[in-house]
Amino acid sequence: TDFIEQTLSAPENAEESALRPLSFSDFAGQDKTLERLKVMVGAARDRGEPLNHILLSGPPGLGKTTLSLILGNEMGTKVNITSGPVIDKPADLAGLLTNLNEGDILFIDEIHRIPKTVEEYLYSAMEDFRIDIMIDQGPNARSVRLNLPRFTLLGATTRMGLLTAPLRSRFTLQTRLNYYNHSVLQGIIERTCGILEVPFEPAGAAEIARRARGTPRIANNLVNFCRDYAQQRGNGTITQTSAAAALELLEIDQRGLDEMDKQVMRVMAENYRGGPVGLGTVAVAVGEEAHTLEEVHEPFLIQEGYLQRTAQGRVLTEKGWHVIGLEPKGGAQT
Numbered sequence: 195t196d197f198i199e200q201t202l203s204a205p206e207n208a209e210e211s212a213l214r215p216l217s218f219s220d221f222a223g224q225d226k227t228l229e230r231l232k233v234m235v236g237a238a239r240d241r242g243e244p245l246n247h248i249l250l251s252g253p254p255g256l257g258k259t260t261l262s263l264i265l266g267n268e269m270g271t272k273v274n275i276t277s278g279p280v281i282d283k284p285a286d287l288a289g290l291l292t293n294l295n296e297g298d299i300l301f302i303d304e305i306h307r308i309p310k311t312v313e314e315y316l317y318s319a320m321e322d323f324r325i326d327i328m329i330d331q332g333p334n335a336r337s338v339r340l341n342l343p344r345f346t347l348l349g350a351t352t353r354m355g356l357l358t359a360p361l362r363s364r365f366t367l368q369t370r371l372n373y374y375n376h377s378v379l380q381g382i383i384e385r386t387c388g389i390l391e392v393p394f395e396p397a398g399a400a401e402i403a404r405r406a407r408g409t410p411r412i413a414n415n416l417v418n419f420c421r422d423y424a425q426q427r428g429n430g431t432i433t434q435t436s437a438a439a440a441l442e443l444l445e446i447d448q449r450g451l452d453e454m455d456k457q458v459m460r461v462m463a464e465n466y467r468g469g470p471v472g473l474g475t476v477a478v479a480v481g482e483e484a485h486t487l488e489e490v491h492e493p494f495l496i497q498e499g500y501l502q503r504t505a506q507g508r509v510l511t512e513k514g515w516h517v518i519g520l521e522p523k524g525g526a527q528t
């Protein structure tokens with residue numbers, strides 16, 4: 195199975211929770227987003243008001259959940275965590291909202307997957323802190339207004355484009371998390387090694403950073419595997435050599451590409467002359483779910499310049515052809 199995909203979809207275990215930064219000062223990178231959040235937190239605290247609604251977007255594993263917990267800590271309020279697909283009907287939402295206290299944060303992960311019938315109720319909840327729900331049926335059916343405490347909605351999404359405009363517009367701040375650069379990621383890896391008390395050489399941490407796809411959650415998981423590898427095949431210290439060997443064993447190459455990434459590019463090159471080709475078609479050919487390709491593999495391949503998204507479909511770039519050892523031919527490349 196695919197290590198990267200598994201890492202990003204698995205629920206968090208206790209050891210991972212111990213690695214979560216708890217305050218702004220613990221959180222590395224994402225300078226712009228952090229600055230925006232600090233401004234909003236500072237202002238809300240000065241006015242003694244709840245934080246305004248915030249939408250965090252970006253690929254999985256970059257720190258959206260972490261930031262929501264940090265915002266709770268910084269505001270000194272409780273964070274209630276839920277996710278879009280779990281909120282099945284308006285009554286579920288009403289239940290969540292009426293259980294909140296003044297100033298509480300409601301974190302809705304995967305907010306783009308909230309059903310449309312529920313989404314409409316969210317509008318008045320966010321804007322006016324009330325919802326009108328229908329109770330009873332038939333001749334007794336009537337609408338009841340529920341007043342809500344002033345709460346903060348933190349939405350997280352991997353797919354900003356799937357959010358409707360009316361929902362998006364109700365967030366005061368929409369901010370995007372980007373892949374981390376190698377040096378920031380190296381810092382995160384060294385912090386993780388410190389917390390886990392794993393001996394490491396900086397060059398070993400750097401080696402992991404280069405192959406972690408700019409993603410802290412992947413970096414932390416690679417640290418775990420590299421620690422095991424160093425214990426079993428080395429002297430217990432994560433060195434550059436032992437980290438490189440461990441990651442080769444996971445089939446993660448020097449650029450952070452895994453087998454699935456390469457398979458996607460090979461299918462595009464060999465079966466579709468480099469595209470344009472629809473993502474669904476590629477997904478069937480490689481035996482992976484389209485949404486996994488879209489959320490996990492594609493954003494990284496695009497960010498690194500191997501793939502382009504066009505109106506006609508996905509296109510392999512020259513860099514993409516070369517990374518799988520082929521010369522561009524046919525398709526859109528000529």
Ligand code: ADP
Nearest residue numbers: 213214221222254255256257258259260410411
């Ligand atoms: P998301 O919600 O975007 O999928 P998470 O917030 O769950 O991502 O982050 C995944 C893991 O990565 C967390 O357990 C946390 O330990 C780590 N992490 C994320 N961002 C940072 C950061 N800026 N600094 C240190 N660790 C981080």
